[in-house]
Amino acid sequence: MSTLISIRDLRFAWPGQQAILQIPHFELAAGERLFIKGPSGSGKSTLLGLLAGIQQANSGQLKVLDRDLSRLSGRARDRFRADHLGYIFQQFNLLPFLSVTENVTSALIFSRHKRRKLQASATAEAERLLNELQLPSALWTQPVHKLSIGQQQRVAAARALIGLPELVIADEPTSALDADSRAAFIELLFRECSRQHSTLVFVSHDPALEPLFSRVVSLSELNEHARC
Numbered sequence: 508m509s510t511l512i513s514i515r516d517l518r519f520a521w522p523g524q525q526a527i528l529q530i531p532h533f534e535l536a537a538g539e540r541l542f543i544k545g546p547s548g549s550g551k552s553t554l555l556g557l558l559a560g561i562q563q564a565n566s567g568q569l570k571v572l573d574r575d576l577s578r579l580s581g582r583a584r585d586r587f588r589a590d591h592l593g594y595i596f597q598q599f600n601l602l603p604f605l606s607v608t609e610n611v612t613s614a615l616i617f618s619r620h621k622r623r624k625l626q627a628s629a630t631a632e633a634e635r636l637l638n639e640l641q642l643p644s645a646l647w648t649q650p651v652h653k654l655s656i657g658q659q660q661r662v663a664a665a666r667a668l669i670g671l672p673e674l675v676i677a678d679e680p681t682s683a684l685d686a687d688s689r690a691a692f693i694e695l696l697f698r699e700c701s702r703q704h705s706t707l708v709f710v711s712h713d714p715a716l717e718p719l720f721s722r723v724v725s726l727s728e729l730n731e732h733a734r735c
């Protein structure tokens with residue numbers, strides 16, 4: 508199995524603060540479903556931001572799909588993110604007055620690479636994903652602000668999945684849902700990730716979700732090795 512994420516001697520500190528991430532070595536194989544846990548404030552979202560190329564390491568190497576994000580310009584990282592990643596944010600970050608379908612296809616606007624991978628029109632592919640994620644078709648033309656939190660979450664997942672990104676990152680996307688809805692959502696997310704061969708990196712505080720994942724790491728373990 509090929510390596511999707513490779514980290515060596517990564518160090519990251521927010522300006523004026525002590526290093527929050529010091530990770531000597533970490534690798535994730537393509538196709539894995541990784542669960543990252545850790546207390547609030549331990550740096551989970553910061554790590555996701557580095558994996559997505561939103562922030563950049565102070566030193567060390569962080570390769571995603573064999574591209575060292577710590578050596579790319581901000582512009583090149585933006586392009587890399589648009590082409591190869593899907594991101595489900597904790598607060599979803601949907602565009603409230605655009606329709607459900609427009610929100611999903613918005614992920615294609617800045618990526619010819621993702622558009623080229625579609626086997627149908629952008630709208631047809633958005634509708635296929637919304638259908639797979641069990642969002643009723645009557646909602647597809649509605650502005651997203653009219654949807655419930657659970658429905659918005661499915662829109663956010665469809666937006667992250669469209670265009671077959673190699674890596675899907677999800678930052679506590681289930682925190683607003685009850686336990687049954689969380690498990691159901693994760694099953695749907697897994698099914699779509701498997702179907703399109705996307706690797707999943709998922710952050711959550713909920714230990715009940717851990718057994719569903721192929722790999723579980725705590726941020727303190729990743730960081731602790733730095734002190735050995």
Ligand SMILES: Nc1ncnc2c1ncn2[C@@H]1O[C@H](COP(=O)(O)OP(=O)(O)OP(=O)(O)O)[C@@H](O)[C@H]1O
Nearest residue numbers: 521522524527545546547548549550551552553554
């Ligand atoms: N944009 C930022 N600018 C400066 N410091 C930041 C920024 N974002 C996060 N931090 C710092 O990094 C620390 C870790 O934040 P981060 O959001 O990565 O933690 P987390 O483990 O994801 O927390 P939670 O589980 O509560 O979401 C915070 O305590 C804060 O001090």
